[in-house]
Amino acid sequence: MIGGLTVYYRGEVLDFLNMLLTDDAAPLMRSRIVFSSKIDVERLKAAVLASAQIVPEIFAGYQADHNRFVVTDQPVNDLVHEVQSPYSPENGAFDFIKGPQLQLFVIHHDQYDVLQAFMSRLLTDSTGFKEYLYLLAQAYNFDDLTGYQNERRLRPVMTQLQRQFSRPRPHPNLTTDAVKLPHYPGITLSHGGHVMLSSKQFMRVRRVAKAQDVGISEAILAAYAKALQVLTGHTTITLPCPINFRRFTPEAEKTTRIANLTGNVFLTIKVDVDAPFSTLVNQVHDLLTTERERAAFLYRLTNLQKMNHTMPISLMRKVTRRWLAQRPLTYTNFGVVDQQRLKFHGLTVVNCVFSGAFRITPTMEIAASTFAGTCTLSFNSNGSERDYQLSMKILENIQAQLLVWAQTKLTTTTSVEHVVNTKAE
Structure with missing residues (x-):
């Protein structure tokens, strides 16, 4: 629970539209980031939690009947995974209805790491996926995110x-x-x-x-x-x-x-x-x-x-x-x-x-x-x-x-x- 409460976040109409298009495929996007050396996994987990203060829906399940995201907890270990090469996370099953809307896999190689990020199209589009990774990098770098907010409403755009x-x-x-x-x-x-x-x-x-x-x-x-x-x-x-x-x-x-x-x-x-x-x-x-x-x-x-x-x-x-x-x-x-x-x-x-x-x-x-x-x-x-x-x-x-x-x-x-x-x- 987040402070002992279940928190609901209203979905927008384009979230709902993406839900309708996911009958035969997981509605996901993938990025593969290759680093020159090893990433600090604990620091990455802290960055995820920091980013969730701005985008709490990354830990959410999605209720299609109400077009809303539901957050009951923030189990970061369910979102950030450490695996050894040649493990291929894309062969796994992703259930973005139950949540969470983001999955991160740190794939360890001998001298370097690869970060594979999978994000749900129920939550965002391709540009929004990039924006989240930029936000995650800011949090990893200990940048001051005070006052940051995430604007998901379609109404200002439509106006x-x-x-x-x-x-x-x-x-x-x-x-x-x-x-x-x-x-x-x-x-x-x-x-x-x-x-x-x-x-x-x-x-x-x-x-x-x-x-x-x-x-x-x-x-x-x-x-x-x-x-x-x-x-x-x-x-x-x-x-x-x-x-x-x-x-x-x-x-x-x-x-x-x-x-x-x-x-x-x-x-x-x-x-x-x-x-x-x-x-x-x-x-x-x-x-x-x-x-x-x-x-x-x-x-x-x-x-x-x-x-x-x-x-x-x-x-x-x-x-x-x-x-x-x-x-x-x-x-x-x-x-x-x-x-x-x-x-x-x-x-x-x-x-x-x-x-x-x-x-x-x-x-x-x-x-x-x-x-x-x-x-x-x-x-x-x-x-x-x-x-x-x-x-x-x-x-x-x-x-x-x-x-x-x-x-x-x-x-x-x-x-x-x-x-x-x-x-x-």
Whole structure:
């Protein structure tokens, strides 16, 4: 008990939305932080307890019928675990309904430690996960956290959105005919795969993206769509693109936003097999611009917020499920990891990679994160060996698209199809 009391923390509508999307996979995000030496585990436990003064929900269970988090105790040893390499915590079962919403594993190697952090999407999104790790680093460093607070409310964000988008229009079609990947028989195992763009390679990608006036996520989504076209033959691909609502509101001093403040827009991408990749990237850019101007995400948020205050949860669940587009193929952007904020006293962070949930094939979630200038694209899956190989082909196709695009002058019409088709064989 916390002071002998059970404490309830109200959930927001986007927490509830994430709960509805977790039928077949633990709603988690994972980070893997490699240190150059050994971490002080007791100091880490103290940092967790200190961070819980600001984000008490990390110790909570989640009551879906009431959309709330429940904290009855703070057993730090149930949250921080010490294990020896080659132990793989991702093969374990995570129950974020019973709680807690965070699990930390210190994996001891001979000369160094690896910290694997798993956080529930019921509590926060990809940006909020990073914010929590920054907060944990501050607590580990004995920084003064007096006066810090965590802002989880959606209302301030919606108020600002409504000022910017006065008349949001509903999306014309909330149900999408998604491309389905094949599913191969075999023994089901947990797999993790990734490809990397080195700092030099990613610098070239950023340079050509800037010259073309497009975003990195737009380029990745274009490459994702092209890879799916190559491997499935479909020329119409619908993919979700995350929008971080935090960017619509200013940051406040001593305030973290470890919360679900990200929504998706759905881009229906037409892949012209004969067009250069730069044309496809421009199409994705234009589609995303249109979706942002339409502000359909605000229309849905407004209705969800109203239902949250007027409907019983059971009825809200039935209504909301009808709105949810099927998402067998998803994309999560963790963005750039701030190396200055991810500093633990006495330790050097050698590498840090973020990834998403273990999806049951043929569903798939691709995650992108950047650390020290290196961009990593990753996935986690439960499936057969052939399923894993197919997912790796998708990543390799995306990598090939981006690398050839980065080497192609924008004034030329060089096509990258030959390179990517070779990768797919």
